[in-house]
Amino acid sequence: MLNPVHLRDLLVDPALHPRGQAHLSAASGLVQVGRCLYVVADDEHHLGMFEADAGFAQPVQLHRILPGDLPRNNGKRKTLKPDLEVLALLPAMPGQPHVALLALGSGSKPNRQQAFLISLDAEGKPGEAARSIDLTMLYQPLREQFADLNIEGAFIAGQRLHLLQRGNKGDGRNACIEYAWPDFQAWISGVQAIPPRAARISEFALGHLGDVPLGFTDGTPLPGGGWLFSAVAEDTSDSYNDGACAGSVIGWVGGDGKLQCLEPIEGAPKVEGIALVGDDRLLMVTDSDDPKVASQLLRLELVN
Template sequence: MNDLRHLRDLHLAPGQYPAGRSHLSAASALVRCAGYLYVVADDELHLGVFRADDGAPGQLLRLFPGELPAAPAERKAAKPDLEALALLPAMPGYAQGALLALGSGSRPNRQQALLLALDERGAVRGAPRLIDLAPLYAALHLQFADLNIEGAFILGQQLLLLQRGNQGQAGNAAVHFAWPAVQAWLLGQAAAPLPQAVQILALGELDGVALGFTDGAALADGRWLFSAVAENTTDSYRDGACLGAVLGLVEADGRIRRLASLGPQWKVEGLALQQRGRRLLLNLVTDADDPRIAASLLALELELPG
């Protein structure tokens, strides 16, 4: 797509990475808050923090203790697999809102979340709070044989979690939770809620390979955007060849419109938007499935259909 712009690679300031690497590689979700871009990478124990409006190298904020193995197979088995990052509204104890980073749920060790308070400038303040996702995910494991949560965002009074389907497996779904009930659970005031609804969504294919959700973001009118990739894999654990990525729109009645094809070059895994009327300013982050290659930050402008 000619309008898709490469802004920069996600390089880190010197000394940030524990093992000396100079970049984030496997960016898996993106949130824009005030002047910050927050990035989770599915093979890291840290949150990437970048300035939104300049090209300065990023900083790392530790989320989990310890270090991951360097060898690819061992690292894959041990990683917390953070695949979703949501910007939460103000709530008791979090007057300026919070970030919620969620594991995919695809393995027992991938059922953890981190809750991070924000200050009035949109910066993270204080230490992250670890949350066990197993109570929230229990009902989802009954619904999906291969749970793989890839996106999370607030839509009105609901929290939506995006389940990614795989080639030849169960399809994609948007899992709707009542946000007040999730908030009460996060604050330790109630048990984990059950989903209000599970919305199965057919995203279609690219070159015969099924599209699977990678992230989503709410629009002001109740509709929502999603990114999806065609990755030739049959389960949530193994990576496969990526044949391309798309952006789409889910209407209030569940109808899907494919808005843009992003081509085979970019495996887009994270999406953040700024809305100005019908004009959308999008930032996207990528995962090259290769730790030697830096994730990229992309930009795209779109006109919303009526």
């Protein structure tokens, strides 16, 4: 059993939050760039940004990536939100001297097929306005294999971009979908008009917690090859409706692409984003699916 340390709640200045909340409540994805940590809020039009060593009370800064604001009503907001569940760190793009962030919609509904490319400056801060990318053509072939598409994680490793498809009670298949990074980069940078086809799709049997299947929520590459992932047992039969969280696990995939092991996380937090710091510390963010509850930043010490 992995025992996380609670580092902080993701508090914000309520005067700057679009609904006046004093916290982010739906943090997904987690990326570190220098001293900065980024999360994407799946029920907002913003990134959250804060320093990795910031004190508990230091507010998270909000960086807008879409115009306008979502409705205050929970049901209407859920229907209209872009469902940005994924945040990935990209190397410098052609014509850009610094790294970038890519936020992707889950694809679980037609209005959730949009990505945003966010350029960063030399200090790792957002520069120009985010550029929107239509994911419809990228996701269409994936729907032929996964009717209930739900992309929840992404990372680059070994010159390939990996997308993580999350299963549920209706379809328990989890998958890692790989694209040749040069081809994917050519598409999102506008050099290539047609998105690439997946180079490989590998399905993973993650098992259950109780009678609830585990589903991918995020992934991060390991320095020596392979990757880590978070997975959650959420009691729902589709990618749209929320359900009770039976718990979360961290899993290891080897350089050969084989699942090596799973370890449950003490306290059953709903982990939606992870980032590896050094070789043995894993940062995690949570999403309780309740607007009244702040997302948390947690830390795990990994033992090889």
